[in-house]
Amino acid sequence: MSEFVLLLPREAKVSPLHAFFKFARHALDMDELGLEIVQIAFPAALALTADPLASLIDTAFIGQIGSVELAAVGVSIAIFTQVSKVAIFPLVSVTTSFVAEEDAACRMTTEEPEKGDSGSISIRDDMKLVSHGASDKTWNGLSFWTGVRVKMDKFERKHIPSVSLALLTSGILGLLQAIIFILGANPILNFMGLTHDSPMLTPARQYLRLRSIGAPAVLLSLAMQGIFRGFKDTKTPFYATVAGDATNIILDPILMFVFHLGISGAALAHAISQYLTASIMLWRLIGKVDLLPPSIKTLQFHRFLKMGLFLLVRGIALTCCMTLATSMAAQQGSIPMAAFQICLQIWLATSLLADGLAIAGQAILASAFARGDYYKASAAASRVLQLGVILGLFLAVILGVCLQFISRLFTEDGLVLQFIQTGIPFVAGTQPINALAFVFDGINYGASDFAYSAYSMFLVAMVSALCLVILATSHGFVGIWIALTIYMSLRMVAGFWRIGSTWGPWSSLRV
Known part of the structure; x- marks a missing residue:
């Protein structure tokens, strides 16, 4: 990548397994790096x-x-989740990296100011940091931002242009998503395999439209999560999310059973909880960052959109693959679809534990690159990969033992439980694969390797979609899960190949 500065001459191709064995004996150490990873990853x-x-x-x-x-x-949750990922996923990931870079640059300026430095940084050109009132100094970091104004008084709010841009973009996208879902519920559900004579169509449409009321709050919340991650603050999003979800859990039985609103009550409870979550994070953000940018020029629309487009392509590819899987399950009938929904939610919920490691890796790597600390970037990449393997194996054992008992909490339907039993080996067995796939994504984003992430996901999705159609047609419910296993395995292999390549960031860092 042109964004990287080679520290050393290129060497022979590095084995992908090198990343797992490098510093491996320190994988569980609670040293400075280990504590930083835990403090970010756990919340x-x-x-x-x-x-x-x-x-x-x-x-x-x-x-x-x-x-x-x-x-x-x-079906409705799958639509909402996947479309939300397409709309906000690029924004969250790019915002995390950019905020981490800007925040690191601010800290560098306040900690090591040049003589005569006015405290503002205005332009990055060909890996040089140009400071007004000071001589140029070479900066071997990732791309920097123009117009980052750093306030020397620690009690004043920071000026981070990407924060303003992220909030503006997420607000617009949220309104558009709500309008599209409310007005286009029927064609969207038809695309998902629910025809006009399907008994699932009416309740699915009702749930989708009501839950869409909370779309602006959902996208704003996710954008603010990306902002706080860039500051290496994952506690604030955690507290806000817990408050919102607790509200959702309390309102669910009240609206569904006390007020007899059924699935409409569940949708309304979710929308209300999302606005509470967004309000809490916005309140905290206002005290930390000046939400109004110094000028429009500082927003850096061009670079933000360029990197966002790469991840938009990636998000569309990912969403199409997962949406196709849900659609194929819906075509199997209501019983297989119900079982698939339960298995999928458990699969995603547990796999996202590894995404905490990915977020830690992204934030630490982006900050390390901005500071020119390549040793820490390399060590952090290896550490989060090793922890990902350990976490994946742990989750596989836990789910393999407990999932057959947990499934009874969601339904008493014997036919649905039979299908769930069929899916348990796939849900449990793929956990190590999922963990590595998520962590590889995080370290690539931390290195601003967005282009490779987009291209590789596009190819993976093409192959996986073909497998889904073929295997779902020939093997039904089991075929869908075999195809999803292939999908996650290909994502993992793409990560392995990248860190062992002789081009790109990892050859420069000797990972």
């Missing part, structure tokens, strides 16, 4: 799993109404 993982767990509780309540309603809500 991030809890925040990430809080929302899927709330969806699981929604699923458990809705499962008491009936299998048709459970399957219908499963």
Whole structure:
């Protein structure tokens, strides 16, 4: 990548396994790096799993109404989740990296000011940091931002242009998403395989439209999570998410059963909880950052959109693959779809624990690159990969033992439980693969390797979609899970190949 500065001449191709063995004996050490990873990863993982767990509780309540309603809500949740990822995923990931870079630059300026430095940094050109009132100094970091104004008084709020841009973009996208879902519910659900004569169509449409009311709050919340991650603050999103999800859990039975709103009550409870979550994070952000940029020029639309487009392509590819899997399950009937919904929610909720490590890796790597600390970047990449393997194996054992008992919390339907039993080996067995796939994503984002992430995901999705169509047609429910296993395995292999390549960031860092 042109964004990277080679520290050393290129060497022979590095084995991908080198990243796992490098510093391996220190994988569980609580040294400075280990503590930093834990302090970022643990609250991030809890925040990430809080929302899927709330969806699981929604699923458990809705499962008491009936299998048709459970399957219908499963289709609607899949649509909402996947489209939200397409709309906000690029924004969250890019914002995390950019905020981490800007924040690191601010700290560098306040900690090591040049003589005569006015405290403002205005332009980055060909890896040089140009400071007004000071001589140029070479900076071997990742790309920098123009117009980053650093306030020397620690009590004043920071000026981080990407914060303003992220909030503006997420607000617009949230409104558009709500309008599209409310007005286009029927064609969207038809695309998902729910025809006009399907018993799932009416409850699915009702749930999708009501839950869409909370779309602006959802996207704003996710954008602010990316902002706080860039500051290496994952506690604030965790507390806000827990408050919102607790509200959702409390309102679910009240609206569904006390006020007899059924699945409409579940949708409204979720929307209300999302606005509470967004309000808490916005309140905290106002005290930390000046939300109004110094000028429009400082927003850096061009670079933000360029990197965002790469991840938009990646998000679309990922979403198409997962949406196709849900659609193929819906075509199997309400019973297989209900079982697929329960298995998928558990699969995603547990796998997202590894995403906490990915977030830690991204934030630490982006900050390390901005400071020119390549040793820490290399060590952090290896550490989070090793921890990902350990976490994946742990989750596989836990789910393999407990999932057959946990599934009864969501439904008492014997036919649905039979399908769930079939899916347990796939849900449990793929955990190490999922963990590595998530962590590889995080370290690539931390290195601003967005282009490779987009291209590789596009190829993986093409192959996986073909497998889904073929295997779902020939092997039904089992075929869908075999195809999803292939999908996650290909994502993991793409990460392995990247760190062993002779081009790109990892050859420069000797990972």
